[in-house]
Structure formats: structure tokens, C-alpha cells
Amino acid sequence: MIKIRRETPLDYAIVAEIYQLAFGQDNEGNLVDSIRQSDRYIPELSLVAELDGTVVGHILFxxxxxxxxxxxxxxxxxxxAVTPQFQNQGIGSALVQAGLAAAETMGESLVIVLGHTRFYSRFGFEPSVRYGxxxxxxxxxxVFMVKLVNYPPSTGVPV
Structure with a gap:
């Protein structure tokens, strides 16, 4: 059973390890550290996925x-990122869904991602050029996509 929860400082080391294992480099883990130390960090949108009590994935908005x-x-x-041996088991999808739900609850309006079209389109992301x-x-x-979170369909995107 996958459990999605808010990241805590006790998770930082394992989260860094997950990014290192998933990407084979420290760049993404360093990005997470940099964001955590910035005024752009949103603790409620830094989530981890646990499987049988072990943190196996992380997402950051x-x-x-x-x-x-x-x-x-x-x-x-x-x-x-998801630890390689647990990839393709729905953990990344669960993280995206939980993060989008939290963003909607918080009243956020728009999410931008640079990523794989086939993966992110499943969650309602569309090429950003459709919105100018x-x-x-x-x-x-x-691959540069957006998802409207709290916009009625008839409302334009604020650009």
C-alpha cells in the first residue's frame, strides 16, 4: 500500500538518495535542497511516497x-523521482495526483512542468502554447506543459 505524506526534515537524506539512484547524478537532489532553502519552497507540496514504511519516491512543487x-x-x-526498483508501479502517478489535489485545495491556479508528454497528459497537462x-x-x-488547477473552463489563463 502506497502512502503519500508531507516530507519532513528526517526524509531529506533518503530523498537525496532517491534522486541519486533515479538519475545517476546529484543535480536533481541539489535542486531540491536549493528550493528548500528559498522563498519559493512550499512545505505542503513537498511530498514523499512510502511503501511498507520506506520512503521510495518524492515530488516537489x-x-x-x-x-x-x-x-x-x-x-x-x-x-x-522514484527509487528505480519501484518505478512503473504507479508510485510516480500517485505522487502527481496527490500533489495536484493538494495544490487545488490550497487554491493554486496553474502548474507548469517540463516533462514526458505521455506521462503528464494523463493528469490533464497540455502543451503550454495552447494558452500562449x-x-x-x-x-x-x-514537453513544456501546463495544467489549470482552479480555473473554470471559460476563464482565460492570466498571461
Whole structure:
């Protein structure tokens, strides 16, 4: 049984290890540490997945700026990782679903992610260009995605 809960400082070492195992490098774990120490960190949206009492996955949503005619504070989903031997078992999906549900409860409006289209589209993410939002990086349009969290379908995205 997968249990999703808020990360605590006692989880920091195992979370760093999960990112190292999942990506074979320290970059993503270092990113998590940097975000934790910034004013963009949202403790309620730093979640871990436990399987039989062992932390096997992590997801982090933090504040980013959507820059346009006006600047908007929205959520960025990154990073996410699951220990390799527990991948492809629904743990990553459970983390995304729990994080999006928490973001909605908190009244957040929009989540941006740079990731695999087939994975994130299952949760309602769409290419950001559909909403006039362009990636600040040179990446294929389809991998820079957004999910409207608390917007009625008829409401425009604030850009």
C-alpha cells in the first residue's frame, strides 16, 4: 500500500538518495535542497511516497514566475523521482495526483512542468502554447506543459 505524506526534515537524506539512484547524478537532489532553502519552497507540496514504511519516491512543487504582460506566481512541478526498483508501479502517478489535489485545495491556479508528454497528459497537462505560454528554454513545444488547477473552463489563463 502506497502512502503519500508531507516530507519532513528526517526524509531529506533518503530523498537525496532517491534522486541519486533515479538519475545517476546529484543535480536533481541539489535542486531540491536549493528550493528548500528559498522563498519559493512550499512545505505542503513537498511530498514523499512510502511503501511498507520506506520512503521510495518524492515530488516537489514550488513557486515560479510566469512572466508576461503581468507577472503571476504559479507552481512548477519539478523534480519527481522514484527509487528505480519501484518505478512503473504507479508510485510516480500517485505522487502527481496527490500533489495536484493538494495544490487545488490550497487554491493554486496553474502548474507548469517540463516533462514526458505521455506521462503528464494523463493528469490533464497540455502543451503550454495552447494558452500562449512559451518555454524560456529551447525545448520541443509539446514537453513544456501546463495544467489549470482552479480555473473554470471559460476563464482565460492570466498571461
Amino acid at each position: 514550488s513557486y515560479i514566475d510566469l512572466v508576461g504582460a503581468e507577472n503571476w506566481q504559479v507552481l512548477g512541478l519539478a523534480p519527481i 505560454i512559451e518555454s524560456p528554454w529551447a525545448v520541443p513545444e509539446e
